[in-house]
Amino acid sequence: MLSIRNIVKQYANHRALDNVSIEVEKGSIFGLLGPNGAGKTSLIRIINQITAPDQGEIFLNGEKLNPSHISTIGYLPEERGLYKKMEIGEQMLYLAQLKGLSKSDATARIKFWFEKMGIQSWWNKKVEDLSKGMQQKVQFIATVVHGPELIILDEPFSGFDPVNAQLITNEILELNSKGATIIFSTHRMESVEQLCDSIALIHKSKKILDGKVKDIKNIYRNNTYRIAFTGRINAPENPIFSINDEKIEDGITHLTIQINPKYSVNDLLNFLIPQVQITELMEIIPSMNDIFIQNVKN
């Protein structure tokens, strides 16, 4: 769907993107991650043709990115904004027409979305009369009203209360199930776990990690388990595992252990069962949050 190849973007005294290549599959939900100032917004602006890269190329559906693609992309910038003194209906119409819709087509689609979000009565209201959350809803409609194939959302959940965030999440999932490819950049790792199929992590202008969320998590598994039991282990020093953390609560011992790569979980159980009463055993799979922090720290 979207193929970003060796993009370099140089500003006067710093390099915002350094040889970044990313593949986004059609119909996927793709997370573009990275700390502040990593170069995410620069990359998103290049995909939106707001700025041009100094080197490298971008292909959309196999075609080199060109102005005709504008109508197939929907973009929700991190810094939200609408004309404050303009009526909402009129404003939506204007933005939709700028994306290349005819006036009648735009009117019909806007009405559809207003009904869907339950905001038909807002048509003649001015933006400045709406609350921030309401403005966000309107802005989201402006992003998707022209039925884009590729939707780019920069921090889509900032400024939403949990109810509206869920509403928007559902809309994103619905659009995705209808075939839209979605890229979103965010700091909220729980939404990455919840939504994303694949991610790319950008740090200090370079891509340092990308792939399917599942695969990445597999790579970052390091045989860490949490185990709870009653009783005492006779030989704490053993070749099978090492203890990272230990605490005892109500007579139950909770351990965080790392199994030596030569051994398996079965070996661990064989070793422990004769000595203690096991109540819980669970693998600790690293969260995206851990992976993010671990990568950015290094």
Add this chain to the structure above:
Amino acid sequence: MNKTLLIIKREYFSRVKKKSFLIMTFLVPMLIIGMYALIFALSMSGGDNIPTVEVIDESGIFNKNFEDKKSVNFEASELSLTEAKKKVINNEDAFVLYIPKDISTGGSIEMFAQKKAGLSVISTIERQLNDQMRIKLLKDAGIDSETLDKIKPNLSVVSKELTIEGEKDSSSGAAMAVGFAAAILIYMSLFIYGIQVMRGIIEEKTSRIVEVVISSVKPFQLMMGKIIGIGLVGLTQFMLWIVLSASLMTLATTILFKDKVEQVKSEMPMSKQMETVQNDGPGMDIVKAVQTVQWTYILPVFIIFFLGGYMLYSALFAAVGSAVDSDTETQQFMLPITLPLLFTYIMSFSFIVNNPDSSLSFWLSIIPFTSPIAMMVRLPFGVPNWELALSIFLLIGGFIFTTWVASRIYRVGILMYGKKVSFKELGKWFMYRE
């Protein structure tokens, strides 16, 4: 539909629909008509309040020889100085001119009144005093008044414009006034509409809508759409002003002269009526003057120079708007824009008007940054067509240049938030690649 056109439409209609636009559109013609009516009324009733000056001539030199003039009447008084002073204290309309006996040996002439006498009254009196004194001194020197009358020259210069079409009187007062008004109007509107462009861009930038819009259109389209849209608002406003003023002026003239027309009607055949009215009364001078101005020449030139100047300066205002985050930060960048305009404005009314054909005036009316104002002031004095053409040509070149420079700064500036920007920074932006 073409996207630039969409932007132009939004910029245009969102402004034309505003209340402030409607108010300005109707208020300005009202003010013009109000001033017109005021001048008219004043010139009609000019004879009402002529002060009468009582003259106490103790010297006897002036011999009650004062002539009544337009602005002042004289009356010889037999009162003593103390009586006259008392009269002044009791009557606020009384003027007393006191000429002491020792006037020839250095005594000073004094004027008493409750209020300060007007400048024209004083100068009329001074002129008469000096004339009479001169005659007396000449007589004392042995020249009699007959000889004096004979050697009193009475010359004046009649200014004629000589062109291929022939001679014509160039009493160009009204034309000059129109030129001045046009220059002031252009000076003000360059600021008014230029600042609207700048504010519009700052608004888009601070509300962050700009990023949404330029993901759909090129920054250049957005900038040009805004400039053209607001320019059209300016044109619309001028057109409405002209139409409204003209029709209101016609209406006012008809009403003000209605009485006269009716009075004349009963005494004269129809064909003579208008002529009589036209030539009658001091108020008619203004009406005639307004009619002598070559509107068909001045109006198109005005529109061309307004548009050219507007395009040139609004591009610069656009660049400033893109570089800052709020109105308060615009100061340092406004100076280089304000300076040439202010300079031309001051030069226009101090230098160009007195030396319309000097080489400095020529250059000011040719250089694009100053020509929109300077040319308007020169216009009533006659500007050769080739100069006009050259000036317009350079003005077009000028705004293409500033638009190009501005668009390069603009495309970078609108995406820069929360950064304090210097001129050096603007230079860097200008050099950025796409």
